[in-house]
Amino acid sequence: MKIELMDGSVKEFENAENMFVIAKSISNSLAKKSVAAKVDGELKDMSYVLDRDAKVEFVPIDSEEGEHIVRHSAAHLMAQAVIRLFPKTKVTIGPAIENGFYYDFDPEVQFVPEDLEKIEAEMKKISKEDIKIERLEMSREDAIKHFEALGENYKVEIIKDIAQGEMLSFYKQGDFMDLCRGPHVPSTSYIKAFKLKSLAGAYWRGDSNNKMLQRIYGLAFADEKRLKDYLKFLEEAEKRDHRRLGKELELFFVSEYGPGFPFFMPKGMVLKNTLIDLWRKEHRKAGYVEIQTPTILNRELWETSGHWFNYRENMYTTSIDETDFAIKPMNCPGGILNYKNKIHSYKDLPERVGELGHVHRHEFSGALHGLMRVRAFTQDDAHIFMTPEQIEEEIIGVTELIDKFYKGIFGFNYTIELSTKPEKAIGSQEIWDRAEAGLEGALKKMGREYKINPGDGAFYGPKLDFKIKDAIGRTWQCGTIQLDFNLPERFDINYIGEDGEKHRPVMIHRVIYGSIERFIGILIEHYAGAFPMWLAPTQIKLLTINEDVVPYAKELQQILEDMDLRVELDDRAESIGYKIREANGKYKIPMQLIIGKNEAENREVNVRRFGSNEQVSMKLDDFLKYVVEEAKIKINK
Known part of the structure; x- marks a missing residue:
């Protein structure tokens, strides 16, 4: 039997061998890090026995395909943990998704957020048990009998939709078995870097006429570093969430109406x-x-364009003088x-x-x-x-x-x-x-x-x-x-x-x-809400230290507004520290001008930029020349 590898080299074997043995014959490290193999382009488990000449490519755990396999296997790991902790729970489906996985369950008692910690702990325990994951085949009829005996009615419904006489593949890990095409990682020990994230509702088979199930979402990666990096990314994304910042910066809102x-x-x-x-x-x-x-045009136009027949489900329609119209x-x-x-x-x-x-x-x-x-x-x-x-x-x-x-x-x-x-x-x-x-x-x-x-x-x-x-x-x-x-x-x-x-x-x-x-x-x-100066809704905020300097601050505000700059004046009887923290931290104003007695008497400004603790004093005339250039759009060549 001749095996052609991706680098063009050929290895020969006297007898049929599984993919793990073939990988090990090349190197121990390849065998350890591979979670699947492509045989003539078709994904197979590492336990797959090859008995013919073929082109073989191994799938490392940290590759895109390898990580997808880890995520699918993590869904099975979670389902096994759920069944161990909540034996009367019915399982449905659990696919891999971008960066993670989910599984839909029908529990006897509704899961609560605190249950996620218990399930995750049980998953870690099963991972350490290093349970072998085996692929089995069963006829449609035998599979129905098996899951009926377990009371797994959702699995029975799925299997009954499959054509009669077809052989089905299953993956078994210890006391848990699931209907699945695979492939999966060789054992539970390969699934180490995961985190359960949230609970959600999901109708069985996406049909609102069916029962509402509970969906558990999780993350899974090839290793802990990739998981930690992604969790940091999610934390940063949360800080930048435009819905929260849009409200804080007073930009937009969405109404229930x-x-x-x-x-x-x-x-x-x-x-x-x-x-x-x-x-x-x-x-x-x-x-x-x-x-x-x-905004509204006759149906005939949308029929001519093809939208009425190809995009109708996304269009809002109305009737005018007994004629159909559509909002574009x-x-x-x-x-x-x-x-x-x-x-x-x-x-x-x-x-x-x-x-x-x-x-x-x-x-x-x-x-x-x-x-x-x-x-x-x-x-x-x-x-x-x-x-x-x-x-x-x-x-x-x-x-x-x-x-x-x-x-x-x-x-x-x-x-x-x-x-x-x-x-x-x-x-x-x-x-x-x-x-x-x-x-x-x-x-x-x-x-x-x-x-x-x-x-x-x-x-x-x-x-x-x-x-x-x-x-x-x-x-x-x-x-x-x-x-x-x-x-x-x-x-x-x-x-x-x-x-x-x-x-x-x-x-x-x-x-x-x-x-x-x-x-x-x-x-x-x-920009995390900190827009460049040309784009910022408020470009400059004037912060007064006391009442005495308000007239100068108002004069300065007028000068800047006449130059088409977007300016706000904060002359409240608050401490200057509070005003700076609000302008800088909450509203992320690109430029703050601190106006005190010295500035008013000498017709100066004290300039502070967003995110900086430095303050620079400038003569008013010099500042006006500087700020005009600063507020222009900068085009990178």
């Missing part, structure tokens, strides 16, 4: 309008014009009507048309999350109408504009994904091939790295997704460039070519912020 429909407070509107002003300025420079289209979930059909409103020549193209459109999309209440997942948001849309020959140039232009915003202004690094045709799509395969080739060609011409994201395009065209990385390493998908040959065809739009004949334009849909509301949420968490 409008779930998913955010309210922006005055400071939040300053932040939002600053982003919009920047958007308008940069788009004018890039050759865009701006339009506004109606996207701006594109209105943008196409704007284009169609007049005759275009090839000399007019490309036509770049932007719209800050307020769109509405139905989201399930359980998915709503502050500004990150809402039902109404402002989309910084633009549609570019062009000739086929202009495709590459325009995609490059949009990418460079995105680059200016993400890297130049906000300092984000980002990656690009090419999302291809989804299952639910309109248009011929030929059109999709042309569109995907157009996007890929532009990226290659720019020398940009990208990866393919199969099947994740919009229903009307493929797209480039731009994913930014924030200050603590999280990835957020924001900008997109969607190339569309379909909607121009469906709406029968055209331009007059150089030959005097009608030709079909190609269309780009693109956003940079994506949802302005969501982008604000990302910025709040990225």
Whole structure:
């Protein structure tokens, strides 16, 4: 038997061997750290016996696939611990998820948060017992009998949905056995770095007509260091939570009278309008014009665009004069009507048309999350109408504009994904091939790295997704460039070519912020509420030491406001230490000016920056020159 390894080397064995023995023949360390193996590309347990020639790749515990296996095995470990502690609990399903796992239970008595500590302690005990995890096979009929005897009615229901005569795989560890495809780690001792996090409700099979179960969420990693690092990350993410900071900084709130429909407070509107002003300025420079289209449009328009048939479940509808209308979930059909409103020549193209459109999309209440997942948001849309020959140039232009915003202004690094045709799509395969080739060609011409994201395009065209990385390493998908040959065809739009004949334009849909509301949420968490001075709702706070200096502070406030700076005056009869702590700690004001007797008499200011204990005295005239430059947007080259 010949085994070809990933480095191209070949090992020969006289007899069939399991994967552990094969790994050990290469090195003891490989055998110890491997939790599974790929045999001709198919994942197998380390106990799998190989009896033929094959290509073999071992899966280390600290790899992405290895950690996924650990997490799945941790779900089984938790279920075993629960059954040991609460024997009358019924088990259902327990998959691995990002960074961890969960398992849904039907307990005799509802779990309480204190139970998580007991379960976790029992899991650690089972881990130390180093119980071998074995894969077994059983017929559907025998499996039904086995779980009926245990009173595990949920497992019986799952198995009965499987076709008759099929052999099923199970994983057994001591006194616990679960239906599962696997693979799993060789023994419970491999599962060491885990933490139970929370309890939640979950309907059996996700159906609200079924019984409400209890779901226990946990984290699991390959080793303790990775777990500790992730727990620190969660702690930092909690500090940056935009919902909490949004309330503390008086930026926005969400009311029970409008779930998913955010309210922006005055400071939040300053932040939002600053982003919009920047958007308008940069788009004018890039050759865009701006339009506004109606929020509610006739059903016939949405049928023509394909949204009514492909996006209906996400749309809010109404009836006007006995005719169906829909609140727009996207701006594109209105943008196409704007284009169609007049005759275009090839000399007019490309036509770049932007719209800050307020769109509405139905989201399930359980998915709503502050500004990150809402039902109404402002989309910084633009549609570019062009000739086929202009495709590459325009995609490059949009990418460079995105680059200016993400890297130049906000300092984000980002990656690009090419999302291809989804299952639910309109248009011929030929059109999709042309569109995907157009996007890929532009990226290659720019020398940009990208990866393919199969099947994740919009229903009307493929797209480039731009994913930014924030200050603590999280990835957020924001900008997109969607190339569309379909909607121009469906709406029968055209331009007059150089030959005097009608030709079909190609269309780009693109956003940079994506949802302005969501982008604000990302910025709040990225900056932890401490915005750069150009973006901060309040740029400067004047802090008076006593009543006598208030007239000078008010004069200074007026001077700064006349310079279009955003200024607040704190002349309360509070200690200066209290005022500094509030301006610095709670409101995170970028610049604080401490005004005392010396400053008032000498027409000076005492400057203190956010996060610093240093105070610098400056003459007023010098400060005014300095602060104008300080408040400008800094663009990184």
